Amino acid sequence: MSNKHVFNAGPCLLPQVAIDNAREALLDFKGTGVSLISISHRTKEWEETMDETRALWREILNIPDEYETVFLGGGASLQFLYVAMNYLENKAAYLDTGVWASKALKEAKGLGNAYAIASSKDRNYCYIPKGYEVPSDLDYLHITTNNTIYGTEIKHDIDCPVPLIADMSSDILSRRVDVSKYEMIYGGAQKNAGPAGVAFAIIRKDSLGKVSRYIPTMLDYRNHIDKGSMFNTPPVFSIFVMNETLKWLKGVGGIDAIHEIDEKKAAALYAEIDRNSLFRGTAAVEDRSIMNVCFVMAEGREDLQDEFLAFTKERDIVGIKGHRSVGGFRASLYNACTQEDVDALVAAMKDFESLKK
Ligand SMILES: *Cc1c(COP(=O)(O)O)cnc(C)c1O
Numbered sequence: 001m002s003n004k005h006v007f008n009a010g011p012c013l014l015p016q017v018a019i020d021n022a023r024e025a026l027l028d029f030k031g032t033g034v035s036l037i038s039i040s041h042r043t044k045e046w047e048e049t050m051d052e053t054r055a056l057w058r059e060i061l062n063i064p065d066e067y068e069t070v071f072l073g074g075g076a077s078l079q080f081l082y083v084a085m086n087y088l089e090n091k092a093a094y095l096d097t098g099v100w101a102s103k104a105l106k107e108a109k110g111l112g113n114a115y116a117i118a119s120s121k122d123r124n125y126c127y128i129p130k131g132y133e134v135p136s137d138l139d140y141l142h143i144t145t146n147n148t149i150y151g152t153e154i155k156h157d158i159d160c161p162v163p164l165i166a167d168m169s170s171d172i173l174s175r176r177v178d179v180s181k182y183e184m185i186y187g188g189a190q191k192n193a194g195p196a197g198v199a200f201a202i203i204r205k206d207s208l209g210k211v212s213r214y215i216p217t218m219l220d221y222r223n224h225i226d227k228g229s230m231f232n233t234p235p236v237f238s239i240f241v242m243n244e245t246l247k248w249l250k251g252v253g254g255i256d257a258i259h260e261i262d263e264k265k266a267a268a269l270y271a272e273i274d275r276n277s278l279f280r281g282t283a284a285v286e287d288r289s290i291m292n293v294c295f296v297m298a299e300g301r302e303d304l305q306d307e308f309l310a311f312t313k314e315r316d317i318v319g320i321k322g323h324r325s326v327g328g329f330r331a332s333l334y335n336a337c338t339q340e341d342v343d344a345l346v347a348a349m350k351d352f353e354s355l356k357k
Contacts, residue, residue, distance in 0.1 A: 006318050018241050082186070084111045089112070097143070134161055151282065290333065
């Protein structure tokens with residue numbers, strides 16, 4: 001078991017029980033005497049794991065019957081293309097809240113008429129644009145609910161007059177989402193849902209088949225839905241760990257329970273950032289993410305940045321260096337991160353302050 005406080009942005013901390021059970025399954029999957037990564041995905045044992053993962057996913061997220069769920073390779077970045085392939089016919093709008101949103105928009109532009117409906121690029125994406133008008137003739141509006149790099153988050157399901165599509169890579173499973181407000185939801189698993197190597201899509205059944213373009217076989221959601229996410233070999237290891245992570249989450253009490261824990265962790269860290277004279281937060285207060293907390297040294301104290309990093313490293317704090325495009329620090333407080341981890345970081349900030357006063 002790791003004795004580090006891991007704040008990596010993704011891949012990131014996962015529940016220890018999921019890691020332990022994955023180690024077990026790598027040696028012997030379900031008592032078959034065969035490793036998880038050597039079994040055929042057409043065996044009964046694997047199909048059970050696949051079905052159970054899908055069922056847990058649907059249960060925990062309270063996904064209505066009108067929606068299909070698939071698990072796919074290629075990460076969230078390939079979903080950017082899937083979305084445009086399967087949904088863009090005439091015109092789509094994207095809310096430009098950061099690098100991931102821009103990358104999603106780029107894929108859509110490559111296929112048709114897509115544009116940024118509003119952007120916070122003017123202030124390095126430190127806030128979520130508001131007050132933009134959504135035209136009624138859009139195929140869809142695309143949003144990125146949590147902006148992993150900048151620490152901003154759309155924390156409530158928005159009302160949208162056109163089909164709404166959301167990249168929820170970094171805040172899925174951290175709050176209750178009303179799935180029925182979305183045409184589709186997708187993301188990479190490697191934040192709250194599991195390890196890298198699998199992406200998820202939650203798709204309203206009647207939303208597909210409306211575009212006129214030819215969709216390549218592997219990019220057509222319908223083929224993956226028809227084959228229960230086993231059109232081709234699924235990423236068995238990633239899905240297994242996802243299964244274990246979901247079981248852990250259910251044991252913790254599900255979405256509402258983890259949301260409360262996540263909010264408490266974030267509140268504790270933001271409170272220290274606001275109190276501590278050496279640091280300041282970078283995201284607009286009303287848009288602060290509960291998953292990724294971004295902060296920098298206070299004005300005039302920038303020279304202390306490397307020293308603080310070294311100071312935290314000595315205390316087994318890992319992964320708080322900010323993304324290169326923002327600098328400073330970012331602590332990712334995903335579901336498996338504990339209050340003790342956050343307390344360790346807060347204590348380090350307090351102690352560093354007294355050292356430098
Ligand atoms: C991490 C992340 C991605 C990229 O995911 P990949 O699986 O690496 O392609 C996309 N969008 C958001 C919001 C992310 O946090």
